[in-house]
Amino acid sequence: MITVLSGGVGAARLIRSLNLVMDPRDITAVVNVGDDVLLHGLTICPDLDTISYTLAGLNNDELGWGLAGETWRVMQELRHLGGAAWFALGDRDLATHLYRTQRINEGATKTEVTRELCEHWGVLTRLLPVTNDTIATTFDTEIGPLGFQEYFVQHHHDVVVHAITVQGAKTSTPTHEVRSALEASSRIIIAPSNPLISIDPILQVGDVRELLASRRDDVVAVSPIINGAALKGPADRLMRELGHSATSVGVADFYQGLAGTLVIDEADRELAAQIESRGMKVHVTTTVMANPDHARRLAQVVLA
Amino acid sequence: MITVLSGGVGAARLIRSLNLVMDPRDITAVVNVGDDVLLHGLTICPDLDTISYTLAGLNNDELGWGLAGETWRVMQELRHLGGAAWFALGDRDLATHLYRTQRINEGATKTEVTRELCEHWGVLTRLLPVTNDTIATTFDTEIGPLGFQEYFVQHHHDVVVHAITVQGAKTSTPTHEVRSALEASSRIIIAPSNPLISIDPILQVGDVRELLASRRDDVVAVSPIINGAALKGPADRLMRELGHSATSVGVADFYQGLAGTLVIDEADRELAAQIESRGMKVHVTTTVMANPDHARRLAQVVLA
Numbered sequence: 001m002i003t004v005l006s007g008g009v010g011a012a013r014l015i016r017s018l019n020l021v022m023d024p025r026d027i028t029a030v031v032n033v034g035d036d037v038l039l040h041g042l043t044i045c046p047d048l049d050t051i052s053y054t055l056a057g058l059n060n061d062e063l064g065w066g067l068a069g070e071t072w073r074v075m076q077e078l079r080h081l082g083g084a085a086w087f088a089l090g091d092r093d094l095a096t097h098l099y100r101t102q103r104i105n106e107g108a109t110k111t112e113v114t115r116e117l118c119e120h121w122g123v124l125t126r127l128l129p130v131t132n133d134t135i136a137t138t139f140d141t142e143i144g145p146l147g148f149q150e151y152f153v154q155h156h157h158d159v160v161v162h163a164i165t166v167q168g169a170k171t172s173t174p175t176h177e178v179r180s181a182l183e184a185s186s187r188i189i190i191a192p193s194n195p196l197i198s199i200d201p202i203l204q205v206g207d208v209r210e211l212l213a214s215r216r217d218d219v220v221a222v223s224p225i226i227n228g229a230a231l232k233g234p235a236d237r238l239m240r241e242l243g244h245s246a247t248s249v250g251v252a253d254f255y256q257g258l259a260g261t262l263v264i265d266e267a268d269r270e271l272a273a274q275i276e277s278r279g280m281k282v283h284v285t286t287t288v289m290a291n292p293d294h295a296r297r298l299a300q301v302v303l304a
Numbered sequence: 305m306i307t308v309l310s311g312g313v314g315a316a317r318l319i320r321s322l323n324l325v326m327d328p329r330d331i332t333a334v335v336n337v338g339d340d341v342l343l344h345g346l347t348i349c350p351d352l353d354t355i356s357y358t359l360a361g362l363n364n365d366e367l368g369w370g371l372a373g374e375t376w377r378v379m380q381e382l383r384h385l386g387g388a389a390w391f392a393l394g395d396r397d398l399a400t401h402l403y404r405t406q407r408i409n410e411g412a413t414k415t416e417v418t419r420e421l422c423e424h425w426g427v428l429t430r431l432l433p434v435t436n437d438t439i440a441t442t443f444d445t446e447i448g449p450l451g452f453q454e455y456f457v458q459h460h461h462d463v464v465v466h467a468i469t470v471q472g473a474k475t476s477t478p479t480h481e482v483r484s485a486l487e488a489s490s491r492i493i494i495a496p497s498n499p500l501i502s503i504d505p506i507l508q509v510g511d512v513r514e515l516l517a518s519r520r521d522d523v524v525a526v527s528p529i530i531n532g533a534a535l536k537g538p539a540d541r542l543m544r545e546l547g548h549s550a551t552s553v554g555v556a557d558f559y560q561g562l563a564g565t566l567v568i569d570e571a572d573r574e575l576a577a578q579i580e581s582r583g584m585k586v587h588v589t590t591t592v593m594a595n596p597d598h599a600r601r602l603a604q605v606v607l608a
């Protein structure tokens with residue numbers, strides 16, 4: 001049994017890669033909910049949805065997010081009405097949010113709804129929201145405070161960030177299932193997700209950081225930074241803006257005390273010694289999961 | 305300036321008829337919100353939507369409800385997910401509910417959102433929810449307590465009703481705009497909507513019943529019962545089940561003290577004397593708005 005700390009796209013790809021080399025039933029993903037958003041009254045969980053859609057093979061490859069075969073009738077009408085249509089919700093995707101919101105209003109937890117949706121889609125990997133409490137990652141930026149999706153989608157993460165706060169994290173607790181997974185897994189993998197806005201909100205929930213630190217020797221992180229840049233999203237820019245080095249070394253420093261091993265890309269091989277000097281083991285491989293061979297090799301490395 | 309107490313379909317048709325003979329800007333509809341429902345986290349106002357869709361010429365004639373040119377992608381997906389799909393929400397229609405819910409979450413009132421939507425659709429008649437407070441018409445039935453839409457849609461109003469309660473009505477207040485309309489209109493018309501579940505919830509809000517009683521001589525009701533039957537919906541059945549006569553006379557009794565005049569259909573001409581004996585004026589005309597001529601004539605009668 002292994003556990004993967006997960007954001008959205010990078011984590012979805014890593015889990016899909018792990019599925020190539022092990023039984024998906026033996027994988028638990030502990031998923032960030034700091035970017036969950038209430039829009040139009042609907043509870044939307046972008047990271048949980050990205051992972052479940054991807055593992056179900058329903059992901060939209062052209063867009064890089066959302067569902068395949070999507071249509072946009074509701075959004076077209078909402079735009080006509082002058083509604084807040086900056087967060088694109090496809091018609092198929094909306095059904096997920098209607099289902100989740102209705103079930104939550106009926107008293108179900110996010111954990112339960114996630115299980116129901118995964119069962120429906122035949123997703124065998126166990127997806128667990130890190131907490132059933134409400135947490136919200138927010139940004140103090142050059143244009144004022146922004147909610148996660150305002151920063152990420154409405155402003156295309158193209159504003160300078162001064163600070164990131166995970167509202168509600170201090171009083172939140174990881175679910176029983178998350179705690180058990182973190183305690184019982186033979187290996188804990190930190191996915192190549194954004195350290196600051198995907199992984200850190202998970203770490204800030206209750207005592208997750210302490211739980212992880214106590215498992216340090218079994219924790220393997222995959223660097224989302226390759227050759228000083230993020231494959232996707234604002235990880236490099238945010239690292240710089242918040243005083244970190246936007247390199248694999250910066251990632252190593254960020255996970256110092258939590259991860260015993262860092263997996264970095266071939267392009268960063270020359271940084272291995274610097275990272276090892278910080279007391280962290282290093283594995284060098286191709287971390288870009290561009291084809292099934294690379295994906296399988298990365299999976300084998302993080303499990304080795 | 306005239307005011308129409310309004311449920312859904314019957315009221316929408318009457319207002320459309322009135323628009324044929326007077327300036328729509330001089331009509332205010334005070335609309336029932338007792339059948340509003342929170343579904344999937346969305347605030348749905350069926351009566352307001354039925355009227356605005358109809359007046360905008362966007363109503364779906366084949367279905368008798370909802371929007372023309374509707375598609376059902378979201379509902380299809382929701383059904384696949386095993387979600388609560390018994391209340392059919394079209395893709396176009398959903399945009400209305402997303403818009404309304406988002407605006408309400410932003411702090412707008414139902415009154416404000418209704419005005420925005422009507423402006424967007426070019427609806428010139430002023431639609432006013434009777435209250436911005438939450439009220440909910442509920443049913444005590446042979447199979448237990450049911451919410452409005454559970455009774456009406458999920459069970460096709462095909463269960464015996466023992467009692468109807470409008471939750472929250474006692475502590476609710478009509479909006480300032482509704483109060484002004486009821487006080488200042490030269491005529492107040494009670495639409496041929498269901499007396500028990502469309503009009504009564506309006507009357508139960510704050511002091512609306514007293515306001516109406518004080519205007520009795522200017523209040524004209526149109527009977528929704530013709531020859532002992534409702535044109536549409538369960539009005540006749542509910543009248544019987546709750547101890548009223550399911551006739552125009554029963555309607556007259558129900559509006560006793562509130563309406564000085566009742567308009568009844570040609571088919572009920574023989575009941576006119578009985579109604580007059582209760583101190584109510586009676587006008588007899590064709591109340592079925594089956595074609596523009598009949599519609600115009602009914603409008604002229606209620607305005608005369």
